[in-house]
Amino acid sequence: MIQEIRDLVSEKLKKLDGVVALRKTDQGTAPTLFQEGDDVSQLVLEPRYPVAKTVSKLQKRFKDAKFGVVARGCDTRALVEMVKRHQIDPDRLYIVGMACSEEQAETCYCAEPAPDLDPWPEADLVGDPVPGAPPNPMVAEYENLSREERWDFWNQQFTKCIKCYGCRDICPVCFCDACSLEDPLWVEPGLLVPDFPMYHLIKAMHMTTRCVACRQCETACPAGIPLTVLYDLIRKDVGNLIGYIPGADADSGPPLSLTLADAPIDSELAK
Template sequence: MEALRAKVAQLLKEKAISGFLGLKLEHGHPSPFLFTGEEGLDLLVVSDTRFPLTKLLQRLTSKYPEEKFGVMVRGCDERSLIELHKDNQVNLEHLVTVGVACSQELAQRCGCKVPYPSQFEVGEPATGVEGGGELESIEGMAEDERFNFWMEQFGKCIKCYGCRNSCPLCYCSECTLEDSFLVPPGETPPKAPIFHLIRAFHTVGRCIDCGLCEEACPVGIPLRTIYKKLGQVVSELFGYSPGKEVEGRSPLSFLGEKPFKEQG
């Protein structure tokens, strides 16, 4: 943690960045905070609490496009930054990332495949967790059983929009989930399955499998399983995995010369 503070202090002192987005320990709880000066850096912490920091960063950079910012990134944050960069939401050249490797405990809890960014200052790289969680069991169900399972799950939804609000890649200022034709206002639970399927389709070729949506869901709908499944489909059909490389574009984000895999 000291290494992180020293690095951030140096970056701020050299004026390499105008602010550092990290976690501040306030009243015993870590929460996102933009550190703009060397003072107060003793409250900068690394903890197992996750926040969609890159989503906050996207808002910051859209407001101050000329400024350079520093940000604390985990493995998932780094992947989301890459996807945001491809969508022209952040500019990686205007960012200084300070990597943090997650603890083994956190990696286990998140079911994370790569619980560390490409470069990190803090922590030891934990071993990734393989396996798709509930995916196999849901895929193993018969069709009508699966339908009933999902309708039951979606019926629990209280339409809090937590999944969208916590998603680092949901940056639209106008959201389809608030479209009164597709999702009539004032109805809880929202129309199933369309509400969740719209969101699911919006994650295609973009979801970096951070699991914040499922973590935020107050009623425990296994949302991540759907996005995981779609991630597999995209990888099989188009050979694309989101958040891996800065080059290449998500297959559904452009028309392309050829309809299928060859276009890469």
């Protein structure tokens, strides 16, 4: 698969201003902007990085440029959410969709390991899509807990937080210049451990209708807090209440930025 992607990128670079993908050198692996003439044999597919954020950054800086990006399923979902929030221009983006392997899907507990390329004006899929992997077993275990046990669970987990803001910084759909988590009105500066549950619930609240289940926050967390157990349940609730799945559908706007006139809450579930 990797050779196919490298060949495709080489071909597309003749017309594009650059392609965002991972480059491996003796320094390590990180996102880079490949341009025509660059050594595409350095292009690799692991480990994961929030490339949607990189694309947004580059599109804002180079306003006439047209870029490509090598994207997994989670990356394309993040790209969709960023388009909806006007952080990415889909007409200036070409996507090489990479279908993750079964093993990769299992590592991420990924329900949608293949990128959905239908929403994109220009995209190609490389690799054979595999079915979704089973969800994180911690979610089901958590759902069996009582309300008090849940409170204790999160209190214990969030006590480990070192307030590095890594979960926000790595998040491919976090982009605001002014962040509530840095606003003294909501989060007391200099306080460590940050206030429970305020600090973490602000983040969780802002992930509502936005989290694309890429799990990069969890892998970036130095304290090993299982953030996606919380975000998975929020995704589930949002799906049940208003039928919105972040990243799945390019046509429906972000619900919290719209009126709910056309998306009535299921009154039974909302109780």
